[in-house]
Amino acid sequence: MTLPRGWTSRRFDQLGELCSGSTPSSSRTExxxxxxxxxxxxxxSRLNTPYLHDSAKLITERGLRxxxxxxxxxxxxxLSSRAPIGYVAIPTVPFCTNQGCKSIALHNSYHSExxxxxxxxxxxxxxxLGEGTTFAEISKKSLAKAEVVLPIDKxxxxxxxxxxxxxxxxxxxxxxxxxKQKRIKTGLMQDLLTRGIDEHGNLRSEQTHDxxxxxxxxxxxEWDPVPFGACGQWYSGGxxxxxxxxxxxxxxxxxxxxxxxxxxxxxSIDTITKDAVAxxxxxxxxxxxFIVIRGMxxxxxxxxxxxxxxxxxxxxxxxxTPKQNFMGRYLAYxxxxxxxxxxxxxxxxxxxxxxxxxxxLQAASIxxxxxxxxxxxVSILDEQQSIIQRLQGLTAKxxxxxxGLMQDLLTxxRRVMALLGQREGVTA
Numbered sequence: 001m002t003l004p005r006g007w008t009s010r011r012f013d014q015l016g017e018l019c020s021g022s023t024p025s026s027s028r029t030e031x032x033x034x035x036x037x038x039x040x041x042x043x044x045s046r047l048n049t050p051y052l053h054d055s056a057k058l059i060t061e062r063g064l065r066x067x068x069x070x071x072x073x074x075x076x077x078x079l080s081s082r083a084p085i086g087y088v089a090i091p092t093v094p095f096c097t098n099q100g101c102k103s104i105a106l107h108n109s110y111h112s113e114x115x116x117x118x119x120x121x122x123x124x125x126x127x128x129l130g131e132g133t134t135f136a137e138i139s140k141k142s143l144a145k146a147e148v149v150l151p152i153d154k155x156x157x158x159x160x161x162x163x164x165x166x167x168x169x170x171x172x173x174x175x176x177x178x179x180k181q182k183r184i185k186t187g188l189m190q191d192l193l194t195r196g197i198d199e200h201g202n203l204r205s206e207q208t209h210d211x212x213x214x215x216x217x218x219x220x221x222e223w224d225p226v227p228f229g230a231c232g233q234w235y236s237g238g239x240x241x242x243x244x245x246x247x248x249x250x251x252x253x254x255x256x257x258x259x260x261x262x263x264x265x266x267x268s269i270d271t272i273t274k275d276a277v278a279x280x281x282x283x284x285x286x287x288x289x290f291i292v293i294r295g296m297x298x299x300x301x302x303x304x305x306x307x308x309x310x311x312x313x314x315x316x317x318x319x320x321t322p323k324q325n326f327m328g329r330y331l332a333y334x335x336x337x338x339x340x341x342x343x344x345x346x347x348x349x350x351x352x353x354x355x356x357x358x359x360x361l362q363a364a365s366i367x368x369x370x371x372x373x374x375x376x377x378v379s380i381l382d383e384q385q386s387i388i389q390r391l392q393g394l395t396a397k398x399x400x401x402x403x404g405l406m407q408d409l410l411t412x413x414r415r416v417m418a419l420l421g422q423r424e425g426v427t428a
Contacts, residue, residue: 004412007151013144015077015115016106019070020140021097024063034060036071037095041080044087044101049172050116050165052078052089059096069096070103075112077104077119082137085130086123090116102143111154113161118148121410149411159416160409167402171395178391185384189337192377196220196369201376215365223369229362231331232322235284237313240276247276252283255313257292260303263336263385265290265311272312281312282319287328289320291335294355302339302346306332318358330374333381334366 003009012018021039024031038059039052064071071094072078078095080087081102090112097103106112126146130136151157194217195204204211210221219225237255240247250273253259259268277283284307292303294316306328313319322328335342345360368374408414 003149004415006153006156007149007412009147009149011144012104012146012148015110015148016104018140018144019072019097019103019105020068021099021101021103022067022069023098024059024067024069028063028066031060031063031066032057034058034063036061036064037091037093038063038069039078039089039091039095039097039101041083041087041100044078044080044089047087047089048175050088050090050113050168052091052095053093055095064096069098071096072103072105076106077112077115079103079119079126079143081139081143082130083135085127085136085138088116088120088123102138102140109154110150111157111161113165114150114157115148117161117164117406118150118410121406122146122148151412156416163409163416164402164405167398167405171398171402174391174395174398178388178395181384181388181391185381185388188381188384189333192380193334193337193367194219196223196373197376197380214367216367219367220369222373223367225365226368227362228364228366230323231326231366231368232289232320232328234362235282235319235321237282237315237317237319238280239314240272240279240281244276244279247272247279247281250274250276252277252281253309253311254281255290255305255307255311255317257294257303257314257316260290260292260305260317263305263332264308265305266308268311277312283310283312284319284321285310287322289322289328289332289335291318291320291361292316293318293358293361302335302342304332304335304339325371326368327371327374327378329378329382330368331366333378338366 026032036059037052037055038057039055040057043052043055072091073094074092076091076095078089078091078097079085079102080100082100095103104115106115126138126143127136129138129142129146151160191203198204198209202208204220206218211218212221214223214225216225242248248270250271252272252274253266253268254270254272255265255268256270259265272281286307286309288307288311290305290307290313320328320331322331342356342361342364345364346356369377405414409416
């Protein structure tokens with residue numbers, strides 16, 4: 001590889017002191033609940049910034065002395081070397097790690113934020129160095145030989161890190177806005193789907209409007225509790241034969257539980273062909289509501305979605321095409337908002353996965369207002385959802401920009417010398 005002028009290649013063990021971690025005896029209470037940050041891959045996995053400020057478990061000075069872990073300075077680099085390989089962080093406090101991490105106490109000639117980004121960019125290569133039959137792990141010896149390229153001038157390292165960290169901060173701020181807007185949406189769903197909106201566009205309350213008792217609790221008198229099974233026509237799906245190649249890889253989305261991480265369903269991981277539809281795969285229209293009846297039903301997750309195009313689906317999913325007086329989007333929002341109630345109906349099958357008894361599921365009550373009120377509620381929730389989607393689109397754009405910048409700046413393809421008031425570098 002030809003490096004730009006002023007750039008060089010460095011092994012990990014040339015960047016600073018490369019250290020492994022260790023774990024004090026878990027049976028010795030005097031080794032735990034101290035004041036020393038003790039980093040594990042789990043701690044690294046929970047970060048959404050480059051910086052690590054604390055850890056889930058702390059050890060005492062005696063605990064540190066009892067094992068081979070080293071106390072390292074702030075500004076070092078810590079990398080998870082197993083379970084899994086590839087989480088990277090910059091601790092802002094003195095720290096040590098367990099044996100699932102490797103750390104580099106950087107020499108003064110290297111900028112910690114630049115090295116963080118450079119190491120992050122090497123993670124795909126580091127994963128290929130992973131060894132072990134039970135789980136992938138990269139040894140200290142292998143990690144020591146891994147290399148990064150970098151500018152010799154620390155000021156250039158610093159400027160590259162500044163550019164990348166600026167984009168990172170924009171991503172973090174946008175993600176914080178997304179989290180805020182999701183909380184607002186959750187609150188709106190809670191209010192709108194239990195109290196509704198009156199004819200004047202006002203949120204109902206028991207102080208100003210009439211409510212009644214129902215299997216759902218107190219609901220507006222204008223609402224009727226309706227069995228879930230009566231909201232529309234229910235359909236079962238299926239899987240076209242995997243042995244028939246012409247059934248697969250077409251342009252028809254084929255929804256299964258792993259696709260139900262999205263509320264709006266317009267694409268899928270696997271697709272089928274028109275031949276598969278002609279052979280019997282069921283196709284349902286836009287506005288169909290989908291629920292997972294087995295698989296991917298977790299303790300706090302009742303997957304619900306609504307199609308925004310024609311789709312087919314497999315046998316682990318049920319499709320409900322709403323009747324004329326029910327809006328599909330209202331039904332989907334209501335199911336999402338009340339998922340905790342439906343999860344109580346899920347049972348554990350012999351193989352450990354959750355599933356629903358269809359009769360119990362269809363007998364569950366759902367609160368339905370008039371069609372006009374459904375439209376009003378859906379319009380408010382859709383507007384809030386569009387805000388979230390716009391922010392998610394901005395996040396995706398920023399992440400793509402960051403990937404491009406890392407590719408260019410961390411290889412010297414684009415130089416930042418002009419930003420330093422110096423002559424633009426040329427490739428040797």
